[in-house]
Amino acid sequence: MKYVLISGAQSVGKSETVFRLANHLVKNKGYIDINNAIPQQQEDFFAILEKNGMFIAIKSGADYSAIHFKQFCNKSNKPINLIISAIRDEIDPLYKDFYDCFNISNNDYVLEIPLGKVRRGVQRKPALDWYRKTIDNLLQMSIEKTPFSI
16 A cells, blocks of 8 residues: 655644645646545545546544544545555654554555644744645655656
8 A cells, every 4th residue: 555644743734734735636636536525625534536546545634543534445445546644743642543553564655744843933934835835846746756656
């Protein structure tokens, strides 16, 4: 299985990053949100995207239990090719729960993008805009390459 995991501590922008990536896949890459789950404005969601028989399961909220997301994936009855998920950092028990629930091993391909807080005082807004743009570009370029080939 292939995984793109957006990790980090609380309130660093994991859910927002997954939301932006999901919208990019639908608006720019031709994926269809088959359960119409991606909200108009950023809020947590589970979704299945499809294009040419490739299915992507997405979980935007890091606080949702992995077991509920796995049940969502199983109930979809779709052959999931890629999982994109927000996930807490390695220190948090939810991190291990996710890995255990999905039986992630060395045989799986995992791209983990760790996020951190941006602190710049009066320069915070431009720094945060740059950070978001750079993370988005990194993710978009990474998933276009093998093994994801989106």
